[in-house]
Amino acid sequence: MECRSLKMVVVYLCCSYCILFGWCVIASRDCEFPAIFNFGDSNSDTGGMVSAFPAALRPPYGETLSHEPATRYSDGRLLIDFIAKSFGLPYLNAYLDSLWPNFKHGANFATSASTIRLPDHVLPKSGFSPFYLDVQYTQFARLKARAKAIQNQGGTQYANSVPLEDYFKNALYTFDIGQNDLGEGIFGNKSLQEVKASVPNIINHFQENFKSFVLCLFNSRSFWIHNTGPIGCLPYILVTFPSAERDKVGCAKPHNQVAQYFNDMLKQAVVQLRKDFPSAAITYVDVYSAKYSLFVDPHKYGFELPLVACCGYGGEYNYSSFSCGLTITVKGSQVFVGSCGRESFRVNWDGIHYTEAANKVVFDKISTGAFSDPPIPLNKACLRN
Secondary structure (H helix, E strand, O other): OHHHHHHHHHHHHHHHHHHHHOOOOOOOOOOOOOOEEEEEOOOOOOOHHHHHOHHHOOOOOOOOOOOOOOOOOOOOOOHHHHHHHHOOOOOOOEOOOOOOOOOOOEEEOOOOOOOOOOOOOOOOOOOOOOOOHHHHHHHHHHHHHHHHHHHHHOOOOOHHHOOOHHHHHHOEEEEEOOHHHHHHHHOOOOOHHHHHHHHHHHHHHHHHHHHHHHHHHHOOOEEEEEOOOOHHHOHHHHHHOOOOOEOOOOOEHHHHHHHHHHHHHHHHHHHHHHHHOOOOEEEEEOHHHHHHHHHHOHHHHOOOOOOOOOOOOOOOOOOOOOOOOOEEEEOOEEEEOOOOOOHHHOOEOOOOOEOHHHHHHHHHHHOOOOOEEOOOOHHHOOOOO
């Protein structure tokens, strides 16, 4: 009788704790996602931009991925690659890849320089992707419709290259986008105050599109949304804005404050989306804090010179207009802008993007749930709080 009473007390206390703190994770099972569909920019682009604009990447990009052509804006794998691997799924093919892609277990709609809103200027005229988030949604809609038509035909040669219908409902949908919306303003001669003032509109666009396109169109349940990273710690910001106030680790403080404001607004939007769609599991992931920790204590993770690009040329941060992979002329001699050869010890790859080694550390951090709201690990992202 005493044991039974004790068990009831324990159950009561556990339930009270869950109610009091507003979250409770059922640890009985891990999620088994049959597919992943990703939307984003160069932080998760696995070949979209290079498929649309083949000259966009060149060696040494991708050098850590042996026997792979340069498709990622890094020396190797990205967060989305580690996410797919953690579920035993293949790396995602870019939706724009026309050379024998296989979308059976998902697709990647991300392209480098993508934004949430339609940018004022797009490639090939200037530096932003024409495949902004609205376009990525329409690409997904086409893939979903074509997959259904192919599966309904049955027995076609493409049936094993597209997802089954229930894969779409049971998939994990990942988002990593927003950095370029800030960058468009920062590098568009706007003051940081003006960039900050644009954030509510950017977030509102994300939120409204999420409602209109994602949940209604996808009829799915599991969403994993990354916030934006500490842009003030990237060499391309540090070099372009040398007079910006530095924080304790040498990052541009006002630029990071804008990123943090964006993240605060995004988190509020995600909280509201959970209320609007209570049947969905929508997880907000604080990638900013995970990445910033690499600059605060790089030696803890085996890194050196966290603010210096590995692949670049010139100056304090090894970053200039002579970008990674170019061959330039210096004092009459041809010089290849290549890797530092110590990418496994570096945080930054090319002045803008992270190395595979840094991405792996960040993945290890965010996959535990320690940086998530609600605080659930990646392998339980299908469970509502």
